[in-house]
Amino acid sequence: MPAPNESADPSPRAMWYPEREDITIYGILAALSDPTRLEMVRRLAEQTEQCPFDFLSMGSKQNLTHHFKVLREAGLIKARYEGRNKIIWLRRDLIDDMFPGLLDGVLKAVSASPLRV
């Protein structure tokens, strides 16, 4: 649920996350069905935490912001600020708990079949 006063607080640091019961396997599969997002998740699975700048080779800042939003709203990633730096991570424990085998299967398939990003 968005913060009630979100419109009064346009801080870019206010981020919306789905409740656990709103995270679905369909939303996750849809979020992963894009080359850029699947590669983002693959990299986040390899290296626990990353800064958005680490992904700049994959697209424009605007484009990446959109993809991070889709991943976040599907329940796949979270972010926090450390001073001025944003840190992003994969919600591996949550997804593995809700949908056991899903990320393992997708990542195994990805590692066997190079992505075209």
Add this chain to the structure above:
Amino acid sequence: MPAPNESADPSPRAMWYPEREDITIYGILAALSDPTRLEMVRRLAEQTEQCPFDFLSMGSKQNLTHHFKVLREAGLIKARYEGRNKIIWLRRDLIDDMFPGLLDGVLKAVSASPLRV
């Protein structure tokens, strides 16, 4: 590739299938990101071959035809006619060969998290 004379041959039995190199993990994930289609694939994985009528509890004939088309064009299913009966099956060997672990992971997650169809 559609049959060259497809427009001259409106036979409902002419079906298009993607070439192997056109089957992508993104297309498969997108096809699976729908409750009805994921449930269809789950059932086809349980029982090798089925008749489209077996799925009629899941939606209208028109609706199911659309979903079968999406699954077929993603590379996930094939169909053949036996007399007047259409038989559908999951291309499990092909998908397991191209994207090892993918279907296993998705189906494992599905079995742990009841679908809402």
